[in-house]
Amino acid sequence: MRKRLSLLSFFLIFITLSLISCNGKKTPEKMYLTDSLSYYAADRSTTIASIKFIDNGQRTVFTKLEPKDFDKLSKFVTENTYLWIKATFVVPNSLKNTDLGLNIPYLKTCSECYLNGNLLGSYGSFPPNEFSPGYVSNYYLLPQGLLNIYGENTIYLKIWTGGSGSISKNLYISEANYAQFHSTIITFFSSKIILIFTGAMFVAFIIYLLMFIGLKKVHRHQEHIVFALLNLYTISFLLIFFAADIPFLTSSVLSYLTFLKFGFFFGAYLTIYFANGFILSFLHIHQSGKTMIIRTSILALAAIPTLTAPSYKTLSYLVIPSIILSFCQFYFTIPKLIDHLKHKETRANAKKLLKGFSPVLFCIPVDFILRCGFVYRDLPYFTLYGWQLTVITFMSFLVKQFNDIYINNIKLSNQLTDFNTHLEKQVAERTKEISEKNLILTEGLHAVSNVQKNFLPPKKRTFRGWELAISYTPLVNEVSGDLYDYYYSGENLDGIGIFDVSGHGIPSGLMTILAKGIISQHFLNGITQSEPISQVLENINKTYIQEKVNVENYITGLLFRFSSFNKKDTCSVEVANAGHPHPYLYKADTKEIVEIQYEDPREQYGMIGLNDLPVSFPPVSFRMAPDDIILCFTDGLTDACNAQHEEFGKERLKEILKSYAFESAVNIRNKIKEALLEFTNNNPSNDDITFIVLKRNNSKDYIEELQDNYIPPLTNMGA
Structure with a gap:
């Protein structure tokens, strides 16, 4: 089963790569803007008119953006400045007289796009009510009326980084239909599908919660409530991927900084915490009071600095140490899992646990290679796909468990029904005899009673x-x-x-x-x-x-x-x-x-x-x-x-x-x-x-x- 789950994970990754890379038609020409990008940090009050005026001056204020800095945009700005990125291009003959579109596979955190000084649109909200649009591809239509068909065109991107700004190295201009389709595919696999996954996790949360409540008198069902909470806090962690699709998240009631701290990061810490708790519960390992105190202390040490961070910049400094600290939770589970694999009587349950987690274990190194290895960072997080398969796998374990119980109950019910039918038939056959020979049977009752009294010992x-x-x-x-x-x-x-x-x-x-x-x-x-x-x-x-x-x-x-x-x-x-x-x-x-x-x-x-x-x-x-x-x-x-x-x-x-x-x-x-x-x-x-x-x-x-x-x-x- 573990092999099949790994193959399924590989299949999903392959399908995703295929859909992102093509749309079933001949790919039109693309103009990649990577080499033409330059940046300038300006005060928040700076307008597009001011930027154009500065840019057209005699001195050059825009600095070339090196590829190594595409994921480090926040280092160029302070808390009170925006980053302006400029790209220039000339429309090639093959794309003249056709609608064009700009596709930016990912851009963090929120942005506005201008073509030759004209606003094309925006993604997310700028301070003071800042909010991220989520992990979506940024697509902009470049109207014919705003393009300089025979001369140079300039695109300005006004970006608020939120302490962790980054931009794709593969932004390009192409035919509008193709760019829009490609953008939609990227958004689906990076954001929309996560919304579907979250719905499935919410269903899993409800089912396992009801299971825990319904079976609270049965021993060794602690994994039900732990797995329910694991799904709940994973949902909190995943909200950022489709934040733009949830109206109450983008309202002015909740600041983006608060959402990041309590939704994304605290949700991540709790997911790690309950993942380890689920492993221990699934293996029927009782946590001592000392272990619970240490694990909870690790959670608190990771969460408290994050939740009290006063700014985005401070938050960005705390993230990596806090995540590393959170992963110390596995000190209490991995040795236990290995020990269960060594012993014959506990090996089967440990293998079952590994089978359940095999999709996410397969996808984690895939993401590491693609992202940390800088192979292709525009792809979605496949670990999220693997986690969804893990949820489905443990749901299937639950279904099988109760299917077995149901079959056994049906079998027992049928046997008891046959038993009752047979007994009722015997009683019916004897009823007439009992009524006709009431006196004899009454004496028989006394005889049986006397026999019982004689063979039962004193009270x-x-x-x-x-x-x-x-x-x-x-x-x-x-x-x-x-x-x-x-x-x-x-x-x-x-x-x-x-x-x-x-x-x-x-x-x-x-x-x-x-x-x-x-x-x-x-x-x-x-x-x-x-x-x-x-x-x-x-x-x-x-x-x-x-x-x-x-x-x-x-x-x-x-x-x-x-x-x-x-x-x-x-x-x-x-x-x-x-x-x-x-x-x-x-x-x-x-x-x-x-x-x-x-x-x-x-x-x-x-x-x-x-x-x-x-x-x-x-x-x-x-x-x-x-x-x-x-x-x-x-x-x-x-x-x-x-x-x-x-x-x-x-x-x-x-x-x-x-x-x-x-x-x-x-x-x-x-x-x-x-x-x-x-x-x-x-x-x-x-x-x-x-x-x-x-x-x-x-x-x-x-x-x-x-x-x-x-x-x-x-x-x-x-x-």
């Missing part, structure tokens, strides 16, 4: 170093699709699990019976074979798919595994999540509550029991000390609504946990149930509600208690 239990309290509330006739279990050996708690089977009633209730045995078996096998908890959950998924045959119920769930206690009475915890609501961890030492989830949510996906769908249950590990608490729950708890259709929600749940964290697990459970009952005010629930409160206790206290009052160990409730 309150203590282990060495642990206190466990469970709330379990079925939705329909005491038959639930929720499942909880805990696994232990003697006095030691090895793990807990909480699962939610899709659907309600008998189908989901029966699936909990099937799932419980599968989960228990694989949990114990995982301990025996030292399998990671993520592998245990994946094995459960495979076995459940095989055992449930044609039943379409799927399961979400959490599976925890605990280690033994160390000398400091802490233990390690491993948890894997299969599409279940994230549990909470209360840390007693900081009195803070955190959601237990994998660092990159995009790498955790899938549920148990959906055939042919990929799953990834990466493990999350942490440590627990005495008084730390785990709270896990099914979505029936947080989704429970009151009469106003307001949800109980996660924030309310966290507030209760934090407020009563010092109490026992049983009391915390009871406080949550009381708060839920008060909130819903007996409003009917739409789902089963199950939650587990697991609190760490002092493991040594438990040992002492057993010595005083020994209780024989129970068998594993999950077996």
Whole structure:
């Protein structure tokens, strides 16, 4: 892809060169005025009449303009003088009796043109309301009535340099139609097309800004807002190229000096700043506070002298040092990029970044050769073309990213639709049987309920170093699709699990019976074979798919595994999540509550029991000390609504946990149930509600208690 982008950049440059150099017809004769140019610096009050009078005097006041000074016109003037440039020519026989035009490919900053003392027109505005016309070609029609067909003609250019004046070495006179067409082509590629590019960047800014707002809860999307701001400040930097096309810029409200400082130069510094920020964000590199301070300080050191410059001349002296200082930002990104290219796990993303920036990286040396090498300076800035291709490239990355998401969502939606259709068909087929055999099925409900009650372990239990309290509330006739279990050996708690089977009633209730045995078996096998908890959950998924045959119920769930206690009475915890609501961890030492989830949510996906769908249950590990608490729950708890259709929600749940964290697990459970009952005010629930409160206790206290009052160990409730 990088090769194709480079070829596309080369193609655009080739097309631009071709269109600028020809118009599809035989090129008419050109009279280049380069060798006849001379200059004279005069007071701002000097008029064309005064210039003609001075020029016609006995002493010569105009000095020949050497080619090496074409880009240094400002050195001939002061803040209070204008530069007058004179060119003389004689109309050749081949161009007599035809309309002529003067084409100046570029002239900075603003100018007036006179032919034999007569004003032909102007580009830009002179002080006190000075403003540049932008990067446009200056074209003037030379009327037949003002030309001296058989004698010498004189062109005067009155120029205000604005601290950085320059003029093209290729100004010429030719047939009017050709000169005007050539001027239009140059203006298009140097100015008008930049306006189009800016429109595209504004669209990119809006899209990426909306993406950042829409995905603000998803991790590692910081590059969206950074790329949005990068486009915004690039627009500010590019305004100077088409300033004449924006009315409010050329008004007297905004001075040209202010526009240069805050629009062009500050926009350039911010573009460099956010380009580096985008690189770091794209590579998922977290910036430390120290790095942010240094980078922001570099930006300030470059910007403050520029923004406070009192004059154009001072500004021209500050530009190069400030730009060099701004490029020091790359000290924080280029080494990081190289490091990412060296490592296999980060190389793909680094290469993707290089592919995105390859057009602008290709065009920068092209501009350097053409301009700094003085090959042909009338050409547009190809780096701007390369930057636009870079914007398009990263936009294409965005489109591909969301196209993949869309396709996956469609696939999942179709599968879920098929699942629901199949389930609805099964329910419809059973409806008649259910109505005819209501009594038998009612007895069946009680039977299933009794089976569930018998295979579910007690809702309150203590282990060495642990206190466990469970709330379990079925939705329909005491038959639930929720499942909880805990696994232990003697006095030691090895793990807990909480699962939610899709659907309600008998189908989901029966699936909990099937799932419980599968989960228990694989949990114990995982301990025996030292399998990671993520592998245990994946094995459960495979076995459940095989055992449930044609039943379409799927399961979400959490599976925890605990280690033994160390000398400091802490233990390690491993948890894997299969599409279940994230549990909470209360840390007693900081009195803070955190959601237990994998660092990159995009790498955790899938549920148990959906055939042919990929799953990834990466493990999350942490440590627990005495008084730390785990709270896990099914979505029936947080989704429970009151009469106003307001949800109980996660924030309310966290507030209760934090407020009563010092109490026992049983009391915390009871406080949550009381708060839920008060909130819903007996409003009917739409789902089963199950939650587990697991609190760490002092493991040594438990040992002492057993010595005083020994209780024989129970068998594993999950077996």
